[in-house]
Amino acid sequence: MPELSASHRLRIGRYAEHNRIYLLTANTLKREPVFRDYRLGRLVVHQFRQAQVQGFADSLAFVVMPDHFHWLIQLHKGSLSQLMCQAKSLSTRSINGTSGRAGSLWQQGFHDHALRREEELLRVARYVVANPLRAGLVEKLGDYPLWDAVWI
Secondary structure, eight states, rough: OOOOOOHHHHHHHHOOTTEEEEEEEBGGGGOOOOGGHHHHHHHHHHHHHHHHTTTSSEEEEEESSSSEEEEEEEESSSSSSHHHHHHHHHHHHHHHHHHHOOOOOOOOOOOEEEEHHHHHHHHHHHHHHHHHHHHHHOOSSGGSSEEEEETT
């Protein structure tokens, strides 16, 4: 049996259930710190908001780090793969057009984690929004421009 690539292994056993809450993570290609330019990070945030406006998912919390994002969502329609494909492809097009880049922006695939307990929700949301603090990018969460949570 041929060995599967890392992106294909991520898909094994993936099941998307509507109204379930998921933590989604995607990395930039070669972990390039594209979103050190906050302007470009705002274009990713725009795609998160568009997904909500279009009814695909409620965005509960997110952070766009220099080379990846974490996005806590409640899925409403479609699949996780469709949601991520749309967010990644539309953000790539927008970022490439704005910055003069060309080609792929994101690594193939993404990581997903389904939350199973209510008490896990706030713990995961805190983990998401505290990423810039843990990475040493800021000393106070309010100083980092590329995050949001419905509870704040």
